[in-house]
Amino acid sequence: MAEFTHFNEEGRAKMVDVSEKPETARTALAHSSITVSDDIYRKITNHELKKGDVLAVAQVAAVMAAKKTWEIIPMCHPIPLTGVNISFSWEQVQQTQYRLHIAASIKTKGNTGVEMEALTAASVCALTVYDMCKAVDKGMIIGPTYLVEKTGGKNGDFRRSEQN
Amino acid sequence: MAEFTHFNEEGRAKMVDVSEKPETARTALAHSSITVSDDIYRKITNHELKKGDVLAVAQVAAVMAAKKTWEIIPMCHPIPLTGVNISFSWEQVQQTQYRLHIAASIKTKGNTGVEMEALTAASVCALTVYDMCKAVDKGMIIGPTYLVEKTGGKNGDFRRSEQN
């Protein structure tokens, strides 16, 4: 059975030693979402706001957060990311509710995976949408947030069977 | 109808001017959660790991993220927080699944609210639990994450009616 790897012999947290792991190409894809009222949906997608849209700000925030993941998540290794891409799609979930789907895709060539970078980017993207829209409605719901897939590394690939 | 406040006259994002708002006591409470397998549940709550437990690391990460919210969320104001508290509770959601509930409570005395600080702290707390446990299982699900209540400020208090 798999064991926690973040603890040292004293039972305390450590940053896992990955010195012996080879540098390989790695990718991770995470999803998050934020569910908003139809009023907010219309404001975000309104073509009159064409220059300063909410999603442009959220996307920049997500890219910057991906790069800062090692500063935010204590036991994460600092990894020089080689690519970050954020994409969006909308779904109508009830008559007056829309859900913004957020996909964060990360690439690196390193000796540990980038799952946390993808999850952090997707989370910060949703949080930023919340921030930009909270003057209109504070009832928005973020998530669920989860890993969709990862590739690379000796432990093999991961692909989520069913998605939320 | 409430309008977006984060856009300037050119339709671009700005950091809203709060210079004229008085400094008042403000609080915010946000919830997040992470759903894990019973195997991970047992490892986290195992009393033999009493010195370096996963939740201690997640809690430190959450407190530090609350303080860095203005660095992570682009249009957030920098606010000198006066108190941050993170608390946990467990719920069994299926025979082999447990859900860790995370409550992030923030206080300040300032001219803008701390909703984003509470939501960011709760999110980073869940992300850190994911990071500490992902060697065992990458299928954990984070969230939903939402604001439970806020107090203080001229726009009045907010309290979520039903909770997820």
Next chain:
Amino acid sequence: MAEFTHFNEEGRAKMVDVSEKPETARTALAHSSITVSDDIYRKITNHELKKGDVLAVAQVAAVMAAKKTWEIIPMCHPIPLTGVNISFSWEQVQQTQYRLHIAASIKTKGNTGVEMEALTAASVCALTVYDMCKAVDKGMIIGPTYLVEKTGGKNGDFRRSEQN
């Protein structure tokens, strides 16, 4: 004659003591610019790129840099900014050259001024435009960058007589 204030009795740099200065409303406005080829001008202002335009990214970078000024400029005081606004205008300077004018406006209520925050925001805004366009042309020129005006504080207001 005015003296340098950033040096202590040993002749070394210090962060000036502003404890005794009252908290007053303060503003600063700085300008920068970046001169680009007509090809880049057309790409930036092209209406087909309506969702992810260069200036939206540059503006987010500028707002975030304003908040981090105290981290970037060694002897700057950390100041809780209360408002940041970035605006743009274009000028044709030669037949094949256009100049993007950048205005960074900062507000706070504090015991020291926000000139550095305005200058840093304007500079980072121009640097980000360079970064987003450098695959097309590396010959772009940034600046000049200068303070246009400041208000508030015991030393009186400043207003630039002639501008570049």
Next chain:
Amino acid sequence: MAEFTHFNEEGRAKMVDVSEKPETARTALAHSSITVSDDIYRKITNHELKKGDVLAVAQVAAVMAAKKTWEIIPMCHPIPLTGVNISFSWEQVQQTQYRLHIAASIKTKGNTGVEMEALTAASVCALTVYDMCKAVDKGMIIGPTYLVEKTGGKNGDFRRSEQN
């Protein structure tokens, strides 16, 4: 014709994927400047301030900013720099005006260039001089700031023909 590379299929900003680019030795050299009154010139170059001079502080700021470029410029890749050097020279531009020339030279071995690191270091160096001298005169002018040359990478070298 060269195209913008920072946009994804949705027309939004992304951090360009450089995973396939080989790690090669790369250098970049950028120039900035700050024009000051003769009063400030004399104070900076005054030999009595031998221990805590303005330029020493500006240089430290520049080196630290070079390392933080990926945090400041949203779509920049994090790059482990292998060398940073800042040098200065003075020019008398009018009877009562002097110009401090700033050269920022960066080295790395990586899969993307360090132009932004050089431009950011030079800009922050000039901003720091402004900060240290602004108690004497707020009319100083920063820049122009531009790339002088870069070497390494598949797109070939760049060398500026005429300089400002």
Next chain:
Amino acid sequence: MAEFTHFNEEGRAKMVDVSEKPETARTALAHSSITVSDDIYRKITNHELKKGDVLAVAQVAAVMAAKKTWEIIPMCHPIPLTGVNISFSWEQVQQTQYRLHIAASIKTKGNTGVEMEALTAASVCALTVYDMCKAVDKGMIIGPTYLVEKTGGKNGDFRRSEQN
């Protein structure tokens, strides 16, 4: 008997609530030191290195670290410092050993003290001297580091009786 204040009802760490504490003027003074060989002592104090001395870099590092203390020490409150000053003195401790004494003095007007800022600044100052000199000798010893005095706040002043 005084109790730990950093723990919540679950026995976990929290950032102490200081919302009710009044904003008062506060100061703290901490000392550290680094003991170096006479060779390093001569190199540092050598008047030929008048422009780029080791202590100038260490001092800038100390001022910047004071401002970042809340980022480095998990349960520290973010405090807008109003003044930071670092000073140095040398003592010959053995025939071939010299000790550089470092005093870090911090001021603020806030609702919690600045002891940690003073201790962090003094520590980082010593660490930076080590870094600048380690090519010559890695045997340098840092510390002891301790609080000398603090003033302000409801718990009264602290003044160290005997010093190390």
Next chain:
Amino acid sequence: MAEFTHFNEEGRAKMVDVSEKPETARTALAHSSITVSDDIYRKITNHELKKGDVLAVAQVAAVMAAKKTWEIIPMCHPIPLTGVNISFSWEQVQQTQYRLHIAASIKTKGNTGVEMEALTAASVCALTVYDMCKAVDKGMIIGPTYLVEKTGGKNGDFRRSEQN
């Protein structure tokens, strides 16, 4: 005789060029300590505080500081660390005084050493213990802090002969 390497031809600080140094496996081990009263010793080691102990927080702070060393120490190279481990031991030094020994062990594969990362991690660990306990007693003493050993790199290994 070894020379300072952090200065350029103008006698100013620079970040040393390590471009030509090969990437090799490197380790460093540093020690620090904090001397506390028996009251604090008992509170820290008290088994009733089993979930939120002081040392867990200090250890997280140390790991995070190791990763941020290049941000804190001006001329340090950014290095992607591959492993960080912190361990503790207690010693009774007088009838009413106990000393917490802190060992910080760092690994990387890079072109420069990790001595500063180890020293910074050990120092921040001790500072965090101070912060968590200072409500009880402000007289705690940190250090001495020193390098115990390093391996890897062309200049050979270092091992401290006698320890403090």
